[in-house]
Amino acid sequence: MIRNGVSIDDTYAEAFGMRATRIIITADSLAWAKHSANAAFGFATSVIACGCEAGIERELAPEETPDGRPGVAGLLFAVSSKELAKQLERRVGQCVLTCPTTAVFAGCEGEEQLPLGKNLRYFGDGWQMSKLIGGRRYWRIPVMDGEFLAEESTGLLRSVGGGNFLVLARSRAQALAACEAAAAAIAGVPGAIAPFPGGVVRSGSKIGSKYKALPASTNDAFCPTLRGVARSELGADVEAVLEIVIDAVSDADMRVAMKAGLDAVCAIGAAGGIVRLSAGNYGGKLGQFHYRLREILA
Amino acid sequence: MSAMTLTLRATPSGRIDMSGVLPETLGGRTAGDIAAQIVRVDGNPVALGDLFAVTPGEAGAALRIDAGSSRLDCLGKGMTSGTLHVEGSAGHYAGQNLRGGELIIAGDAGDCAANGMRGGLLRIAGNAGNWLGAALIGDRAGMGGGVVAVAGDAGDRLGDRMRRGLILVRGKAGAACGARLLAGTLVVAGGCAGAPGPGLRRGSLILGRAPDIMPATYNDAGVADLSWLGLLRRHADAILPGVVSDSSRVHRHMGDLAFGGKGEILAPA
Numbered sequence: 001m002i003r004n005g006v007s008i009d010d011t012y013a014e015a016f017g018m019r020a021t022r023i024i025i026t027a028d029s030l031a032w033a034k035h036s037a038n039a040a041f042g043f044a045t046s047v048i049a050c051g052c053e054a055g056i057e058r059e060l061a062p063e064e065t066p067d068g069r070p071g072v073a074g075l076l077f078a079v080s081s082k083e084l085a086k087q088l089e090r091r092v093g094q095c096v097l098t099c100p101t102t103a104v105f106a107g108c109e110g111e112e113q114l115p116l117g118k119n120l121r122y123f124g125d126g127w128q129m130s131k132l133i134g135g136r137r138y139w140r141i142p143v144m145d146g147e148f149l150a151e152e153s154t155g156l157l158r159s160v161g162g163g164n165f166l167v168l169a170r171s172r173a174q175a176l177a178a179c180e181a182a183a184a185a186i187a188g189v190p191g192a193i194a195p196f197p198g199g200v201v202r203s204g205s206k207i208g209s210k211y212k213a214l215p216a217s218t219n220d221a222f223c224p225t226l227r228g229v230a231r232s233e234l235g236a237d238v239e240a241v242l243e244i245v246i247d248a249v250s251d252a253d254m255r256v257a258m259k260a261g262l263d264a265v266c267a268i269g270a271a272g273g274i275v276r277l278s279a280g281n282y283g284g285k286l287g288q289f290h291y292r293l294r295e296i297l298a
Numbered sequence: 299m300s301a302m303t304l305t306l307r308a309t310p311s312g313r314i315d316m317s318g319v320l321p322e323t324l325g326g327r328t329a330g331d332i333a334a335q336i337v338r339v340d341g342n343p344v345a346l347g348d349l350f351a352v353t354p355g356e357a358g359a360a361l362r363i364d365a366g367s368s369r370l371d372c373l374g375k376g377m378t379s380g381t382l383h384v385e386g387s388a389g390h391y392a393g394q395n396l397r398g399g400e401l402i403i404a405g406d407a408g409d410c411a412a413n414g415m416r417g418g419l420l421r422i423a424g425n426a427g428n429w430l431g432a433a434l435i436g437d438r439a440g441m442g443g444g445v446v447a448v449a450g451d452a453g454d455r456l457g458d459r460m461r462r463g464l465i466l467v468r469g470k471a472g473a474a475c476g477a478r479l480l481a482g483t484l485v486v487a488g489g490c491a492g493a494p495g496p497g498l499r500r501g502s503l504i505l506g507r508a509p510d511i512m513p514a515t516y517n518d519a520g521v522a523d524l525s526w527l528g529l530l531r532r533h534a535d536a537i538l539p540g541v542v543s544d545s546s547r548v549h550r551h552m553g554d555l556a557f558g559g560k561g562e563i564l565a566p567a
Contacts, residue, residue: 129560132462
């Protein structure tokens with residue numbers, strides 16, 4: 001398959017079932033909501049070492065938030081409910097509770113619930129107050145700028161993590177420009193995030209390493225500087241490869257996000273230096289979700 | 299879906315206990331069957347059909363009582379679902395032990411409305427009497443859930459020993475408003491008579507006008523911007539618009555310090 005001069009590999013992205021939640025952070029201004037969200041969802045690129053993958057899903061206007069203030073919706077993904085609960089509590093406790101004027105609310109319903117303000121309330125040292133409004137419980141925790149308001153719990157979602165595709169280009173600058181366009185397109189898809197910095201990854205990995213302590217190591221087949229010494233997937237016309245990694249709250253959202261990103265890259269096309277599109281997988285035996293590039297672009 | 303309708307034949311001479319006259323119990327039954335249902339007038343059994351003209355309706359439809367009367371007690375008592383419209387005033391104990399559904403009173407309600415209420419919505423278009431949402435004598439707690447919305451005024455001892463839930467009053471409240479409040483939220487847009495919140499343990503008493511007298515057992519906690527009031531306003535506006543102020547900036551008094559001091563009275567800043 002060739003799209004706008006870009007060769008689409010007959011391969012698939014292998015993704016995994018994950019646990020996720022959405023939270024809404026509001027503040028007196030969008031700037032402070034984003035300060036808090038950037039901290040809470042920072043250092044959350046990969047579950048390999050961050051505990052979770054997270055990112056801002058979208059900004060919210062005051063009429064979209066529970067308390068009528070500007071805010072952001074963010075998504076967090078982890079490999080287990082237990083780990084997700086741990087990461088959520090730590091990140092909200094250290095980055096939202098601490099941030100001036102903020103409040104935090106559940107952003108989704110779920111059959112199971114994750115504690116949000118349920119345990120953080122004890123920071124109030126006995127002065128915390130509970131409010132049940134419209135069937136939802138909130139905690140008012142006294143802090144130095146007034147009160148921190150936190151909804152008691154948020155929903156747990158069964159989601160998909162690790163959707164991906166690789167952009168192979170004639171130069172690093174061209175690969176980056178295409179990935180920036182893809183990341184921007186994915187940012188417009190509700191229910192999906194690209195958790196890496198700027199939504200783009202340069203250190204694509206393979207499972208395992210020659211060093212026993214490492215669970216993953218560089219994807220040498222796609223490293224242009226190793227052509228000739230390692231088993232390479234790259235032709236002579238490829239100078240740089242960048243990867244887009246996507247987490248989404250559902251299989252359908254993942255497909256929409258993958259298509260949005262792939263379309264954005266194809267729109268730039270061969271004229272923009274894009275040579276091929278490929279994807280990362282592990283032979284299909286590890287992940288429950290397979291996203292064939294040609295199917296998505298069909 | 300046609301509503302069942304009970305039309306009062308004449309102003310009753312005694313007090314009618316309307317317990318059991320609910321949309322969930324009358325829906326789907328024939329007019330004759332409904333008319334034969336027994337209610338108590340001054341404690342004596344009387345057929346419902348002797349007091350009301352009955353128009354049957356479908357199961358699950360609303361129940362309408364035309365020409366309500368302040369002598370109709372216990373309207374909506376124990377209701378769990380459906381809608382009960384009272385086209386006029388209600389007597390005492392309206393919405394007692396209400397568990398769900400919606401009780402709408404187009405006129406005034408007597409004393410002790412929403413006693414023991416645990417869920418649902420009670421709307422009173424006129425005024426409410428004394429002891430709204432309060433505990434009955436001998437009960438440990440008053441209202442334990444649900445929402446009461448009063449478009450007019452409320453009487454004395456509003457929310458006495460209320461345990462949970464939300465009461466919204468657009469007008470004024472009488473004496474001892476929020477007395478012995480255990481928890482929950484009480485909003486009185488028009489302010490209250492005398493000193494509010496005697497014996498209030500926890501919960502929030504939100505007054506649209508600062509009280510004439512703040513009890514000595516409340517300490518001034520200053521002015522604060524409380525974001526939860528934004529949540530409350532959105533929720534309340536869907537039920538009784540304009541009762542909760544647009545401003546989240548309020549003057550907070552904490553008390554009653556003679557009873558733990560974990561409650562609050564919020565007045566305009």
